[in-house]
Amino acid sequence: MAQAFAEKPVEDSVAKVNNEVAVGEDLEFQRKWWKFERGVWIVFYLILLLDVLGFFGRGWVAKKEIIATDGSIDVKFERIERTSTPSILTVKFGSSAIQHGEVELYTSGSVVKELGAQRVVPSPKTTTLGQDGLTYTFPATTPPASVEFALEPTGPGIRHFVVQVPGFAPVKADIAVVP
Structure with a gap:
C-alpha cells in the first residue's frame, strides 16, 4: 500500500535581507586582516628582492x-x-x-x-x-x-x-x- 506523503516546502532557517542570505560582517576585523595581508606581501617582496640582489649568496652583493x-x-x-x-x-x-x-x-x-x-x-x-x-x-x-x-x-x-x-x-x- 502506498502511503501518501504530504508535500511540504523546505523552510530556510537562515535570516534573509532583500531575499539574500544575511551573513554577519565585521568591517573593523576585515580592515585589520587586509592590513595584515599587505604586511605579509611586503615581507615576501623584500625577501625576493634581497635574494635577487645576493644577500643569500650568488648575487651582486655577494x-x-x-x-x-x-x-x-x-x-x-x-x-x-x-x-x-x-x-x-x-x-x-x-x-x-x-x-x-x-x-x-x-x-x-x-x-x-x-x-x-x-x-x-x-x-x-x-x-x-x-x-x-x-x-x-x-x-x-x-x-x-x-x-x-x-x-x-x-x-x-x-x-x-x-x-x-x-x-x-x-x-x-x-x-x-x-x-
Missing part, C-alpha cells in the same frame, strides 16, 4: 674584490656563501709578487679547514705546511698569473681568512656561510 695595499695580490670571492655549495676564490698576482719565475702564496688554515678548499688550480709546484696555514709555490713567469681555490664550506658561520705573498701586505677578509 661578490667581493680586495686588492692588497701594495698591489701584490687581487683577491676575488663571494662574501656570502651557502653550506655545501661550491664557489671559487681567485687570487691574481701583481708583477711585484713574481720572483725568479715563481710565486709563493700563503693561505691561512681556515681556507682548508673551514671553507673546505677542494682543489687548487693550477696545481702547486710545492706545498709547505706552516704556522696556522699553508704556503704554496707556483711557477709563474709574467703577469697576469692567478690561482683559483675551489671552496665548499662544511657548515654555517662567519669564516675569517688571510691570503698573502710572503713579505708583502696580507689580504684579510670574512665570508658569511649561511645554511
